[in-house]
Amino acid sequence: MDVAYRPARPEDLEAGLGIVVQAYNDLRVRNGLRPVTLREPVFQRFAYAEDPTGLWVAEVEGTIIGFAFSWMRQRFWYLAQLFIRPDIQARGVGQALMSRTLEQAARNDADNRALITAGYNMASTGLYIRNGLYPREPLYRLVAPGVVLAGALVAESSTETMPLGASPGDYAWLDMVEEAVIGFQRKTQHRFMQSTLGLRALRIDARGRPTGYAYVSAEGHIGPLLAAPEADEVTVVLAAIRAGLIGEPKQVSLIVPGRAERILAALSSRRIDAADGGTLIRRLDSLPAEQSWRHVEAASSGSEAARDTSIPPMSGSSA
Numbered sequence: 001m002d003v004a005y006r007p008a009r010p011e012d013l014e015a016g017l018g019i020v021v022q023a024y025n026d027l028r029v030r031n032g033l034r035p036v037t038l039r040e041p042v043f044q045r046f047a048y049a050e051d052p053t054g055l056w057v058a059e060v061e062g063t064i065i066g067f068a069f070s071w072m073r074q075r076f077w078y079l080a081q082l083f084i085r086p087d088i089q090a091r092g093v094g095q096a097l098m099s100r101t102l103e104q105a106a107r108n109d110a111d112n113r114a115l116i117t118a119g120y121n122m123a124s125t126g127l128y129i130r131n132g133l134y135p136r137e138p139l140y141r142l143v144a145p146g147v148v149l150a151g152a153l154v155a156e157s158s159t160e161t162m163p164l165g166a167s168p169g170d171y172a173w174l175d176m177v178e179e180a181v182i183g184f185q186r187k188t189q190h191r192f193m194q195s196t197l198g199l200r201a202l203r204i205d206a207r208g209r210p211t212g213y214a215y216v217s218a219e220g221h222i223g224p225l226l227a228a229p230e231a232d233e234v235t236v237v238l239a240a241i242r243a244g245l246i247g248e249p250k251q252v253s254l255i256v257p258g259r260a261e262r263i264l265a266a267l268s269s270r271r272i273d274a275a276d277g278g279t280l281i282r283r284l285d286s287l288p289a290e291q292s293w294r295h296v297e298a299a300s301s302g303s304e305a306a307r308d309t310s311i312p313p314m315s316g317s318s319a
Contacts (some may be wrong), residue, residue, distance in 0.1 A: 001088070002061060005096055008037070008055035008067070010048060013041040016057060016067035016081075023083040031120045046192045047071045054104045058084070058093050068097035070104055074184040079115035079133075082124075094127055094265035102131065114285040125282070133284040138258040144272040146220060146249050149241060152270040159239040164190075164213050165202035173210055177228045184195035193224075204239045206231065222251025234266045257283070 002282030008016060017038060023033035041185070047069065048055055065088050069081040071119055079101060086094045105113050113133055117124050125135060146151075164170055175185050193199045199215040211231035222240050227233040237254070244252050256263050 001091070003058050003060055003065070003093060003096070005056060005058050005100060007291075007312060008048070008057045008069075010045070012057050012064060012067075013044045013048065013055075015064045016055075016069070017041040017044065019067045019085055020081055020083045023086055023089075026086040027118060029123060031118075040113045042196055043080075043192070046068055046188075046196065049206065050188060051057070051104070053107070054101055055102045056097050061089075066093045066097050068101045070101040072104060072108050072110065073186055073189075075109060075111045075187055076184050077102075077110035077113045079113070094124070095130075098127065098131055103127065112285055116213050116283050116284065119282045125284070128284050132286050134286070135282050135284050136244070137283045139255050139283060140258065140264070140274050141253060141255050142264075142267055142272045142274055143251055143252050143269070144252045146245055148271050149252050150245055152239065153245070155240055155303075156235070156242075158241065159211075159235060160205045161202045161239055161243045162205070162241070163212075166203070170203060170210075174213065177210075177212075177226065180229050181226055197258060200243070202243055204236050206235055206239075212236035212240075214243070216244045216247075217248060218249070220244050220252040221253065222254035225254070233260070234262050237263050239267065 017040070018099075019035075021038050024038075024058075028035055032140060044055065045203040051072065052238065054070035054072070056068045057064045066084040068079075068082060070077060070079045072078070080097070081102070082094060082098055102113070115133060116139065117128070119138060129135075163175070170186075174190070175187070178185050190201070193215055194201050197217075199217055201208055202214050202216065204212045212225065212226070212227040212233075214222055214226075214236070218224055222237075222244050225237065225240055241252055241254075256267070258264075
């Protein structure tokens with residue numbers, strides 16, 4: 001089989017997402033889970049416009065059979081997607097594509113490389129370990145019916161939510177708190193989430209001071225969410241969930257890192273349970289183990305007790 005590798009072009013992104021859907025659902029079904037539907041490649045287009053060097057395709061006789069997609073913020077590199085058509089996996093295509101996306105990290109002097117993948121995706125985990133990205137932490141997708149949560153949450157007079165950006169100093173505070181918690185700023189990603197995805201962006205205050213932010217979708221998904229270093233992360237999460245219930249969604253969901261024990265305990269007591277059989281995904285990164293905890297949040301959780309619950313698109317492949 002003669003496989004050609006080349007940088008992705010804008011017209012490749014829909015076909016690339018088709019490979020993602022096909023390979024990801026094949027993996028889910030083989031592990032007893034239901035297939036999912038993914039939307040148009042809006043984030044891929046956004047990333048391509050910012051830096052197209054992180055997007056690659058593999059093709060055979062002009063047909064795309066593999067897709068890889070990475071992005072960077074300052075010196076943080078993230079592998080967002082790496083998927084190969086199921087009938088062509090385990091032939092070295094995943095490694096070839098990953099090597100090409102890693103050139104973006106090397107060219108920009110990345111000091112951490114990270115990704116998340118399904119906890120049951122053992123073949124891909126082996127690929128990532130061979131490339132210096134090591135499993136660090138389980139992440140859990142928690143879900144509860146909206147009507148159940150509405151009865152379980154008590155109003156909290158000491159917290160208040162308001163649109164992020166409504167106050168003149170919001171974005172200066174945002175830059176400062178992101179540098180403190182995740183080590184980089186995501187200015188353009190904030191604009192993308194608010195304008196293109198149409199998510200509600202909320203600043204969460206406690207006792208009159210900003211303590212975190214959260215994004216809420218119309219379907220009731222919470223995230224990304226970030227709590228400032230001095231804030232109580234449970235208070236921030238519960239305030240975000242209360243805000244998510246305003247639109248009366250059928251369910252509320254969010255993804256929480258395994259080390260966030262206080263958040264997990266607080267949500268479990270309110271009947272917010274793990275979906276998809278428990279462990280949904282696992283975070284991997286390239287930092288030395290003794291440093292990795294400081295950068296957990298960069299890939300989807302947070303320092304100390306998971307202060308950032310942003311979950312970028314999941315990676316997955318077979319070499």
